[in-house]
Amino acid sequence: MAPTPPRNTSTRVHVVSDVHGNACDLARAGEGADALICLGDLVLFLDYADHSRGIFPDLFGVANADRIVALRTARRFDEAREFGARLWAGVDGDRRGLIERAVRKQYAELFAAFPTPTYATYGNVDVPPLWSEYAGPGTTVLDGQRVEIGGRVFGFVGGGLRTPMNTPYEISDEAYAAKIEAVGEVDVLCTHIPPQVPELVYDTVARRFERGSLALLDAIRRTRPRYALFGHVHQPLARRMRIGATECVNVGHFASTGRPWALEW
Numbered sequence: 001m002a003p004t005p006p007r008n009t010s011t012r013v014h015v016v017s018d019v020h021g022n023a024c025d026l027a028r029a030g031e032g033a034d035a036l037i038c039l040g041d042l043v044l045f046l047d048y049a050d051h052s053r054g055i056f057p058d059l060f061g062v063a064n065a066d067r068i069v070a071l072r073t074a075r076r077f078d079e080a081r082e083f084g085a086r087l088w089a090g091v092d093g094d095r096r097g098l099i100e101r102a103v104r105k106q107y108a109e110l111f112a113a114f115p116t117p118t119y120a121t122y123g124n125v126d127v128p129p130l131w132s133e134y135a136g137p138g139t140t141v142l143d144g145q146r147v148e149i150g151g152r153v154f155g156f157v158g159g160g161l162r163t164p165m166n167t168p169y170e171i172s173d174e175a176y177a178a179k180i181e182a183v184g185e186v187d188v189l190c191t192h193i194p195p196q197v198p199e200l201v202y203d204t205v206a207r208r209f210e211r212g213s214l215a216l217l218d219a220i221r222r223t224r225p226r227y228a229l230f231g232h233v234h235q236p237l238a239r240r241m242r243i244g245a246t247e248c249v250n251v252g253h254f255a256s257t258g259r260p261w262a263l264e265w
Contacts, residue, residue: 011150013037014260017192017231018123018252020044021053023109025258030115033262035149039231039251040123040158040192042110043103048073048206048234049256055102060087073206077164103127107134114139119147123192124160124167124232144179146186152265155183155225157191160232161211177215188263189225191216192232194250199238206235220246227263 014033019026021044030036047053051065064087071080088095107130114120116138122128128143135141142156157179159169183189193210194200195217201210210233220228224245231252239250251261 010264011035011152012262012264013149014262015039015190015229015251016254016260017041017229018234018255019110020047020255021106021110022255022258023106023113025254026110027113027115028258029254029260030118033260036115036118036260037154037190037229038114038118038120039190039229040121041125041231041252042123043106043125043127044255045125047255055099058102059091059098072165073208075208100127100130103130107131111135111139119149119154119156121156121190121192122158122169124169126158127168128158144182146183150265152187152226153185154188154190155186157183157189157216160193161213163211173213173215176213180213180215180219183219185223186225188227188229189216189220189223189246191228191230194230194233194236195220195228195243195248197241197243197248199241200236200248200250201233202237203233204235204237217243220244220248229261229263 012033013035014029015037016029017039018041020041044054046056046065048069051057051069052062057065068080068083111134118139120139120141121143131141143158146153146155159171161173161176162170194212196212196214201212203210220243228246228248229251234252236250241248
């Protein structure tokens, strides 16, 4: 009798980004996968599709959420900031404390939903100093770092670049570029924001160009990873595009679809 050939083994990874409070689907996101990757934006501050969801409408009501979304969508950022300042002026209590308590409540639920193992990096609306308090032993947090999964090297760069929105984890172009450089050559480059390509950074619902990274685009062209995975832009003009040898994929649809993107090799 001929010997039984060795069984082919494969690795399957599920990737999510822009969870924005969807803990229910997050708890199932790792089913059938060897690992889960999360590219940030766990917190839901304001849902642009449903203005009744998030920290902002909980504090100020849906009508005020409607107003601030309209101002931001029209790129009237100065007016939006002034409107927000007036709302906060009428709130009893410490602004930072109120937001932190709301974020902590979301983090407690979301981190508890992560399967083992999970590899995660921060989004621009996340609060990195709090993550160490909620990430369990099965969750590895990486930012400007690499890890091997199933024989492939994955690099992680979290956060976003500075914008008029002034979200919690925005950093300078120079600091972001340094993290990209620290990651170096990898098989899969995982970031929260996309490379600076018009089709990848334009949000068709918000009707604006989000900030992508030129340093990331340059790294993709130079180091030629197999994949570049990212989120941040929820309704992009293009969800997928090749840049040279690299397949660029936007996985930032989790909050609305509840479905992870699968990578298998």
